[in-house]
Amino acid sequence: MLALKHVASGKVREIYEVDEERLLFVATDRISAYDVVLPDTIPDKGRVLTGLSLHWFDFLETPNHFLTTDLGGIGLSDDEAAELTGRAMIVRRADVIPMECVVRGYLYGSSWREYRAGGGPTTEHLPAGLQMAQQLPEPLFTPATKAESGHDENLTVAGARELVGDEVYERLRSVAIDLYRRAAVAAAEKGVLLADTKFEFGFVGDELLLVDEVLTPDSSRYWPADKYEIGAVMPSYDKQYVRNWLDSTGWDRTPPAPAMPDDVK
Template sequence: MGVLLSTDLSFPVFRRGKVRDVYDLGNQLLIVATDRISAFDCVMPEGIPDKGRILTAVAAYWFAATEDLVPNHFRGNLSWPAALEPQREALGERAVIVEKTRPLPVECVVRGYLAGSGWKEYQTSRSVCGVPLPAGLQLADRLPEPIFTPATKEDEGHDENISFERMAEIVGADLAARLRDLSLALYKRGAELAAQRGILLADTKFEFGLSDAGELILIDEALTPDSSRYWLADSWAPGKNPPSLDKQFLRDYLETLDSWNKQAPAPHLPAEIVEGVRARYLDLAGRFGIKV
């Protein structure tokens, strides 16, 4: 199976992220989801076959499922520039046209369960991003109610968890409140639809931008296995990490490598890890009826 690790299109490069190559089309952007995968802020040498196609299809599904809650930047992949037509067949399932916005410099994280960095922080402070939590919670415990735990969005290095108050200082109190309320509503929608398919949405992150008219818009991706933690409901129990349908499988493998300090360059991935990630992403898409 082939993988697409990079693109070189005849348009100005707007940004190259860890996974997506973004090209400037004027008042719109062309986003190409490659098969790159990152963990601990490092891009792995090997890509995951079909990953870009899966991410694009899953994001499109969630943009459609949440557009009544908040507008999004998705504009489909129909009005392609003529110069791109020769590559349309190769890129069509992994590339989309989106509205250009002014991205806000924060990530909007919602947690419904205690895992990842939230679990580590809870163990030392009994809180997550300044949100106090009850004593006695275990790893993977369901929280009394979902909590909003924002983070900074860094171009280089690690994103940093911050309090809601710090977020309000960055973007303004009114906008911070809108972002919190929208993020919680989006998480609720995602969790409800996932539960119908035997999946728990443990946590996820959203990104937002402002249009030229000042409208708040959901951007980047939404509820994909790259940006979310999905667990199998029938295998969930407090006290241990349940089997997941996201890239936690990759993180768990990397945590076993005493020889890697989580700094670039990232280590090469065995074929069974590559295929394990691919299988989990395809499984998640299939449970939502998303054809890839």
């Protein structure tokens, strides 16, 4: 435990208070699936997540909470700072909006299952006849509750508007779709399809900021473009393979999760 005041533990991150206006975000090597933290860790996963978030914060050039990766002068020992190098960032302290802003470019995962079952909050306005893994006519904004524990739940448009207000909802929808579009183009140029992703936002005063992680394999579904096939189960550069393994075990998606074998790690 660091000398700084511990504020919160997320599924993957530990959050500490630097002062009234700043927080220290530390990405651990924990991995979660279906909103449950698994008992095993993935070596250096936290550094990968941090590095990718830093890349996308810089690339997207949208107002965000990131300040610096310089850990000097905040009360850490040299050993603590060295241990956290590459997996920690100092960020602005924001009032986080309690809604996850999911944007989907392809019909897959939970949205495909919902669509196939006859539609629901995230797919009720989609045209008939779409196939699994098919690119959607337009990116689909599918907000969800941000659960502190348990499972996140998809929101209807009316439910999302009631949760955050009409004006904030429209801002979030517009910004999230714009960020997805730009990231998807950049990823495609590298031979990767961004199937879907989750953004989180917060306010500092009246300023809307992109917060938490952004476009990492924990918050996004990435596919190799050269393997893309409509109607197929897609290989991915994210933690879907862990979900697939968990599904094969018969686990009921409630804690505790089973231990991962070495060939899955």
